[in-house]
Amino acid sequence: MMSRKxxxxxxxxVKGTPNNQKMEVLKYIVKKDPFCGPTNNHSYLECVWYQNGARLSGIYH
Structure with a gap:
């Protein structure tokens, strides 16, 4: 079993972003490619952050 970071x-x-926004990790997710199917479950994170009073979320590798 692969350990999660x-x-x-x-x-x-996220390195290289202009504002270096701090984000909270919610969970690991399975990202699905339309051609290849599900990808590795240990490489994509769903994160949440707050900006100007709004809750935003995204998926990062």
Whole structure:
């Protein structure tokens, strides 16, 4: 079994983004490619962050 680098509740930053927004990890997800099917479950994270009072979320590799 592959160990996961992050756990839900961890705070992370995406390198190379202009504002270096801190995000909270929600969970690991299975990203589905329309041609290849499901990808590795241990490589995509769903994260949430707050900006100007709004809750935003995204999926990051």
């Amino acid at each position: 992050f756990k839900p509740g961890d705070w992370v930053k």
